[in-house]
Amino acid sequence: MADAELLVTELVTNALRHGRGDVGVRLSFINGHLRIEVRDDSPEVPEPRAAASLDESGRGLFLVQAVADDWGVTDNGMTTWCSLALSPLCRTP
Structure with a gap:
């Protein structure tokens, strides 16, 4: 689950640093996959940048x-x- 923690951390950090308003996180399980969604109030589309x-x-x-x-x-x-x-x-029966 370390990968899931990393993904949540990265997406939430981006929302807090670059987004606006409240930040929400939703986790769901769909067909053997964990889906992580992070929402903020900014309509700006995040894009990878060259660091x-x-x-x-x-x-x-x-x-x-x-x-x-x-x-x-x-x-x-x-x-x-x-x-x-x-x-x-990790899957539930």
Whole structure:
């Protein structure tokens, strides 16, 4: 579950740093996948940016891309989501 913690942390940090208003998190389980959704009130669509080697930030969405099975942003730009396949041991019967 370390991957799930990393994904939540990165998406929430982005919402707090770059979004507006309240930040909400929703977790759901769909067909063996954990879906993580983070919402804020900003319609600006988050995009990965190129961080220089000495930059202290700017790698969050690259980490999400690398770890998650899929990710995206809703059409209104207010919710960033990702999904992560769960191992059979993590699934509920």
